[in-house]
Amino acid sequence: MREQETFHPYEDDELDATTGEYELSERQALRRVPGLSTELTDITEVEYRQLRLERVVLVGVWTEGTQTDADNSLTELAALAETAGSQVLEGLIQRRHRPDPATYIGRGKVDDLGAVVLATGADTIICDGELSPSQLRNLEQRTKVKVVDRTALILDIFAQHAKSKEGKAQVELAQLEYLLPRLRGWGETLSRQTGGSGRGGGAGGGVGLRGPGETKLETDRRRIRHRIARLRREIKSMATVRQTKRARRTRNAVPAVAIAGYTNAGKSSLLNRLTGAGVLVENALFATLDPTTRRATTSDGRLYTLSDTVGFVRHLPHQIVEAFRSTLEEVADADLVVHVVDGTHPDPEEQVRAVREVLAEVGADRLPELLVVNKTDATDEETMLRLKRLWPDAVFVSAHSGRGIDEMRETVERRLPRPAVEVRAVLPYDRGDLVARVHRQGEVLSTAHLPEGTLLHVRVNEGLAAELAPYRAGDRLTSDERVGAGR
Numbered sequence: 001m002r003e004q005e006t007f008h009p010y011e012d013d014e015l016d017a018t019t020g021e022y023e024l025s026e027r028q029a030l031r032r033v034p035g036l037s038t039e040l041t042d043i044t045e046v047e048y049r050q051l052r053l054e055r056v057v058l059v060g061v062w063t064e065g066t067q068t069d070a071d072n073s074l075t076e077l078a079a080l081a082e083t084a085g086s087q088v089l090e091g092l093i094q095r096r097h098r099p100d101p102a103t104y105i106g107r108g109k110v111d112d113l114g115a116v117v118l119a120t121g122a123d124t125i126i127c128d129g130e131l132s133p134s135q136l137r138n139l140e141q142r143t144k145v146k147v148v149d150r151t152a153l154i155l156d157i158f159a160q161h162a163k164s165k166e167g168k169a170q171v172e173l174a175q176l177e178y179l180l181p182r183l184r185g186w187g188e189t190l191s192r193q194t195g196g197s198g199r200g201g202g203a204g205g206g207v208g209l210r211g212p213g214e215t216k217l218e219t220d221r222r223r224i225r226h227r228i229a230r231l232r233r234e235i236k237s238m239a240t241v242r243q244t245k246r247a248r249r250t251r252n253a254v255p256a257v258a259i260a261g262y263t264n265a266g267k268s269s270l271l272n273r274l275t276g277a278g279v280l281v282e283n284a285l286f287a288t289l290d291p292t293t294r295r296a297t298t299s300d301g302r303l304y305t306l307s308d309t310v311g312f313v314r315h316l317p318h319q320i321v322e323a324f325r326s327t328l329e330e331v332a333d334a335d336l337v338v339h340v341v342d343g344t345h346p347d348p349e350e351q352v353r354a355v356r357e358v359l360a361e362v363g364a365d366r367l368p369e370l371l372v373v374n375k376t377d378a379t380d381e382e383t384m385l386r387l388k389r390l391w392p393d394a395v396f397v398s399a400h401s402g403r404g405i406d407e408m409r410e411t412v413e414r415r416l417p418r419p420a421v422e423v424r425a426v427l428p429y430d431r432g433d434l435v436a437r438v439h440r441q442g443e444v445l446s447t448a449h450l451p452e453g454t455l456l457h458v459r460v461n462e463g464l465a466a467e468l469a470p471y472r473a474g475d476r477l478t479s480d481e482r483v484g485a486g487r
Contacts, residue, residue, distance in 0.1 A: 056081050057117055058091040060128035061099045072347050076314065077128045077150060079264075084157050089120040103142070104135045114143045126153055130317070133182045151178060151317040158320065166238045173231040174319035176224050183221060235323070254441070255304040255416045257296075258331040260359065261340030262351040263311030266374040268292075269399035270340060271308045274409060298413045301439045307334070314354040321361055332364040335417050338408075340372050343379040343387060343396070370395065370415055372408055377401045419443055419458075421465040424473040428453040431471075437464065 058077050062070035070093050078088045092113065094105045103110050104127055117125065124146045125139065131149040139147040155178060158171045259267045275294040293307040309331055310324055321328070331337060339355060341348050352371075359365050371394040373379075373387055384396070395411050397404030419442050427435055435454055438444065442460035449455070455473060 054086060054124070055089055055120070055122045056086045056124045056126050057089055057113070057120060057122045058126050058128065059105060059113060060091075060093045061105060062093050062095050063098055069347070069350070072350070073128055073314070075346075077126065077153075080150070080153050080157065080313075081126055084153055084160070086124070086126075089122050090116055092116065099129060099135075101132075102134065103138050104129070104131055110139065110142045117143055117145055124148065126150070129315075136182065150315060151319070154313065154317055154320065166235065169231050169234050169238070170323040173228060173235065174317065174323040176228050176231070177319045177322070178317070180221065180224050180228070183217065183224070255302075255336070256307065256334045257304060257336045257338055257412060257416070258307045258309055258334035258364075259338045259340060260309050260331055260355060260364075261311065262342060262345070262355055263313050265311070265340045265342040265345075265351070266399045267308050267311065267340050270338075270372070270374065270397070270405075270408075271306055273399050273402065273405050275306055298416070299410075300444060302416070302443060303440045304335075304416055307331075312355045312358045314350065316354070316358055321358060325362060328358070328362040328364075331359065332362050332367070334364070334367060336412065336415050337364060337367050337369045338372055338412065339369050340374050341394075343373045343375045343383065348373070348387065349390070368415060370411060372397055374399055377403065419460045419464075421462055422457075422459050423465050423468050424455070424457050425468040425471040426450060426453045426455050426473045427468075427471050434467065438468070 058074055058081065060070060060074045060077065074091050074093060078091060081088050094109055096106065100106045105113065113125065116122075122145065125143060125148070127135075127139075127147065127149045129149060130151045131139075131147070136147055136149070155171065155175050159175065162168045162171045259271055261267050271292065271294065275296050293305050296304055296306050298304065309328065337359070339352070341351055345351055356365060371391050373391070373394050373396045375398060376384065376396045377398040377400055379387075387394070388396070395404060395408045397408050399405070422445075427438075431453075435456070438456060438458050438460060441464055442458045444456060444458050446457040447454065453471075458468075460468065
């Protein structure tokens, strides 16, 4: 299989800061060295599944849908594995009515899988589903290599890409919640390592006696539970800060637009195009996890915010949804959701379904939605025609070339909530601060300059309308005011 091309971060004299190239070059140039980590040294002698992926074989179980659906799911798993830093050697799919409860793919197929692992020289098996602790243990014992599932793989990618304090805490919480029910001692190996110490006695512990591993396991579980409780408290306090900022925007009546969509659909690229945010852009899954909020201005001068959110994927682990709930609730509080779809993906309809499923979990499924199909510069004409028939109200853009961005910006502005109260007021010339606020927060319908001040015909929110009340003009305008208002 073709290996990934090497990235040379300093080929150009200057890196484009508006697309996060500095962070991208750092990420590509600095790689982890397997085996040198000392993570979680306080949790010893237990299996902590921090991934060290190099050469992997993918395994999926096809239970429903078409063969194309099954192939697309395994292709996505391969992209996830490559994002985690592994080299995919082989991909296998087993047709079954449901996954085998003991070995996921069935006892007879485990031997075939072991033969593929030996033939390819793989060191890890990745299963396209969430495995139970017994399935993990049985597969590892039969194949003699490390086995991880889709959930663990996604959690590892999140751990690599989280930057902020909150993002790291959210990922660690998700990892520990995933690990807790799967935590187990090293069994016979652990007993041999401890020798005759502990209550079990002997090299392997007596028959019917408690082995030393069980006592250690309970200690580790208690430590993990304490750590989970601490992380939840920390995340709750961080969420309070975000809620305070959100309340300030709400109080100032600043409309909020959330950019949501499948991972690698181009959300960060669109945010950069619209606001020059400088967010990292990389052709990889879950390249950016930390939400970014930037200010934008409509053509008539009104302020609104654009927020980039964590990307979604089919079968997004529920641990991730729960841990990132406070972040995803940014979407639920938005006035408009810009749902970005990858036009080059082989199954964009499935992408849309997966994203809407997660949005429903956080209560954002009832918000106004603007569907934006991205990467049209790399989409063939036949696919474009099919998607336009499927989604006639969607906007088709290319964040790379800039095509359709102006149309998208205009559509977003039209879909923003309009201020509720229509007011005519004459503001004295020494109240320029109030005039500026009206332009920022309201919709200016007309302006005229009179001897006593600035005549504004505007639509504003109720709070600002109350501040304009002392300066309200009469319903009837003089002929001079009509002329001025028409200018």
